[in-house]
Amino acid sequence: xxxxxxxxxxxxxxxxxxxxxxxxxxxxxxxxxxxxxxxxxxxxxxxxxxxxxxxxxxxxxxxxxxxxxxxxxxxxxxxxxxxxxxxxxxxxxxxxxxxxxxxxxxxxxxxxxxxxxxxxxxxxxxxxxxxxxxxxxxxxxxxxxxxxxxxxxxxxxxxxxxxxxxxxxxxxxxxxxxxxxxxxxxxxxxxxxxxxxxxxxxxxxxxxxxxxxxxxxxxxxxxxxxxxxxxxxxxxxxxxxxxxxxxxxxxxxxxxxxxxxxxxxxxxxxxxxxxxxxxxxxxxxxxxxxxxxxxxxxxxxxxxxxxxxxxxxxxxxxxxxxxxxxxxxxxxxxxxxxxxxxxxxxxxxxxxxxxxxxxxxx
Amino acid sequence: xxxxxxxxxxxxxxxxxxxxxxxxxxxxxxxxxxxxxxxxxxxxxxxxxxxxxxxxxxxxxxxxxxxxxxxxxxxxxxxxxxxxxxxxxxxxxxxxxxxxxxxxxxxxxxxxxxxxxxxxxxxxxxxxx
Numbered sequence: 001x002x003x004x005x006x007x008x009x010x011x012x013x014x015x016x017x018x019x020x021x022x023x024x025x026x027x028x029x030x031x032x033x034x035x036x037x038x039x040x041x042x043x044x045x046x047x048x049x050x051x052x053x054x055x056x057x058x059x060x061x062x063x064x065x066x067x068x069x070x071x072x073x074x075x076x077x078x079x080x081x082x083x084x085x086x087x088x089x090x091x092x093x094x095x096x097x098x099x100x101x102x103x104x105x106x107x108x109x110x111x112x113x114x115x116x117x118x119x120x121x122x123x124x125x126x127x128x129x130x131x132x133x134x135x136x137x138x139x140x141x142x143x144x145x146x147x148x149x150x151x152x153x154x155x156x157x158x159x160x161x162x163x164x165x166x167x168x169x170x171x172x173x174x175x176x177x178x179x180x181x182x183x184x185x186x187x188x189x190x191x192x193x194x195x196x197x198x199x200x201x202x203x204x205x206x207x208x209x210x211x212x213x214x215x216x217x218x219x220x221x222x223x224x225x226x227x228x229x230x231x232x233x234x235x236x237x238x239x240x241x242x243x244x245x246x247x248x249x250x251x252x253x254x255x256x257x258x259x260x261x262x263x264x265x266x267x268x269x270x271x272x273x274x275x276x277x278x279x280x281x282x283x284x285x286x287x288x289x290x291x292x293x294x295x296x297x298x299x300x301x302x303x304x305x306x307x308x309x310x311x312x313x314x315x316x317x318x319x320x321x322x323x324x325x326x327x328x329x330x331x332x333x334x335x336x337x338x339x340x341x342x343x344x345x346x347x348x349x350x351x352x353x354x355x356x357x358x359x360x361x362x
Numbered sequence: 363x364x365x366x367x368x369x370x371x372x373x374x375x376x377x378x379x380x381x382x383x384x385x386x387x388x389x390x391x392x393x394x395x396x397x398x399x400x401x402x403x404x405x406x407x408x409x410x411x412x413x414x415x416x417x418x419x420x421x422x423x424x425x426x427x428x429x430x431x432x433x434x435x436x437x438x439x440x441x442x443x444x445x446x447x448x449x450x451x452x453x454x455x456x457x458x459x460x461x462x463x464x465x466x467x468x469x470x471x472x473x474x475x476x477x478x479x480x481x482x483x484x485x486x487x488x489x490x491x
Contacts, residue, residue: 032455033426034401221400225426292404294424315403315426340422340429 001025005050006142006200010207014217021220022115024051029219036222037317040189041357044148045218046210050200053117054141055124058107059133066101066108068263069127071245073255077103081175083186085253087245088112088120093268095239095248096123100186102175109182109197111143113235127264142203146215147193147226149357155183155194158209167194188223190230190355225314228323231286231352237297238284238311238325244272247327249284249351279330282308286351286361287324293339295324295346302343303332310337318354325351364394364488367459371475372484373435375417378459379478382466386441390463391423391432391454394488399425402451407443408465414440416474421464423454432464436474442466 002025011018016027027048029036039045057066066074072086082103088096097120099112112120124135146155156164163178170176172192175184181198196206211217224234231249233239239248246254246269254269255261275281287310289295295313302308308328316323328335328348336343349361370378376395380388396402406422414420414434421432443465447453454462469475479487 029400032401034403034452221426292406294404294426294429296429315424317426 003051005048006203007048007050007207010204011048011217014211016217016219019220021051022113024114026051027217027219028221030217033219033221033225034317036216036218037225039216040148040191040218040222040226041318041354042149044146044150044154044193044215045222046207046215047145047147047218047220047223048142048203048207049145049195049223050142050203051114052143053112053114053120054138054143054197055110055112055121056104056107056136056138057110057133058136059131061131061133062107065128065131065133067261068131069124070099070101071254071263071265071269073261074101074103074108076255077101077108079103079174080105081177081184083173083175083184087250087253088123089245089263089265089269090123090241091264091268093244093265093272094241095235095243095245095250096120096241098233098235098239098250102182102184104182105177111197115236140200141197142200143195143197144203144206144210145187145189145193145195146210147187147189147191149191151191151193151215154210154213154215155196157213158206170194188230188232189226190232191226191357225317228312228314228325229316229318229354231325231350233284233325234312244269244281246272246276247282247284276330281330282327283330284311284325284327284351285332286349286353287313287326287335287337288347288349288353288361289322289324289337289344290347291321291344293322293344295322295337295339300338301326301328301335301346302338303328303335305329305332308332308335316353318357319359323353364392364397365459366392366394366481366485366488368481370459371435371478371480372487373433373478374487375433377432377435379435379475381472381475385468386466387436387438387469388463388466389435390458392484393458395430396455396458396462399423399430400427401425402454405447405451405454405464407445407447408440410440410443412440414438414467423451434467435478436467437470438467439470440465440467
């Protein structure tokens with residue numbers, strides 16, 4: 001038996017099939033992954049993601065410290081509640097983890113992957129030398145992600161009216177502290193929605209209210225197909241400690257400016273850029289298979305420029321064919337996949353397949 | 363608890379086989395197997411008329427999660443395939459023992475059916491996995 005979130009019994013009550021996920025007993029689905037996926041694309045679903053690791057950073061040097069620790073620049077967070085997606089790199093410029101950082105009234109809140117929890121905490125503490133900061137893990141917080149076109153309305157149905165107005169007023173990547181609840185317009189599905197971070201003693205009550213309002217529970221199986229359709233990376237699959245963010249479609253998260261900001265991994269990234277300019281760094285692309293079959297992680301690829309590999313692949317419930325993220329030689333024009341022994345042509349597209357319920361690639 | 367009809371025989375690889383009134387046999391995958399695979403999105407069927415040996419890979423089923431080979435439980439000749447699964451593979455999830463059959467076959471040697479498991483043995487096999 002693994003670790004359980006405070007909603008474990010609620011998952012069983014909802015008919016969840018439980019699997020191990022990085023040491024946690026998590027619901028993979030509550031019956032049908034495809035129905036749950038479609039529920040999020042067309043209505044509203046709730047995910048228990050309380051297994052994720054929350055780390056609060058406080059102290060007078062919190063901003064200075066995080067500007068050094070993270071490849072994106074927390075100085076962009078000019079108001080409490082704002083959120084930023086960032087890579088945390090090692091000195092070789094490879095990805096230790098990807099995370100969301102929120103500016104809070106007390107400092108900053110990071111939400112990192114649970115599979116990398118111990119490594120991340122060690123790394124964060126190791127790098128505090130010379131900074132007046134406090135690093136505190138918050139294991140007793142629950143996280144519920146409510147996503148889908150009806151998600152905001154549903155959340156607003158179950159909170160007080162003045163709170164509902166504040167939630168309705170939130171723009172993307174903005175959040176608000178409402179008493180014990182922190183609610184932010186962030187997520188991992190390509191739909192609009194919110195993530196709610198709050199004491200886990202309140203989790204059952206909010207869960208029940210959302211379900212009564214018609215929000216359906218969604219397992220981590222659909223979470224994976226939703227994020228893949230949205231072209232979002234999954235740590236440990238699409239990138240890890242052997243991957244440059246430049247080879248993982250993460251360059252948009254690197255804040256090279258202002259030039260005088262030093263951050264961990266920056267000198268190495270300059271070298272990665274030179275490699276890329278010389279055509280020697282692979283890139284992360286999207287693949288589309290419009291014929292029958294399913295692209296899977298680990299399948300080998302052959303392009304006109306060399307070999308590659310699928311880093312995440314699945315059937316896309318929205319598009320009704322298979323899609324994948326893949327690392328291939330840069331500027332490849334054609335690509336074939338080894339599908340159970342048969343080389344099959346696949347199309348290379350931007351790694352972004354579905355947004356707000358609609359196909360977005362050409 | 364998955365559904366395991368008493369009147370079928372089962373292979374350790376989770377196929378079931380049923381002797382039809384016309385003497386042919388239908389083959390599909392068990393309720394336990396469809397549940398383990400999750401939502402099925404593609405089914406690849408064998409060629410009618412082909413001769414197969416027991417334990418040959420004759421079909422493929424792909425779910426969102428995984429691809430899985432379907433083996434012939436016994437030797438014989440494929441006489442028909444369930445074309446409806448091509449457009450509606452989810453039938454395997456909703457009706458694994460009836461509308462979700464994969465293929466029909468003429469069995470070479472019916473005595474070989476006794477080498478397969480009955481419902482009781484198969485139930486135990488699923489529990490042990």
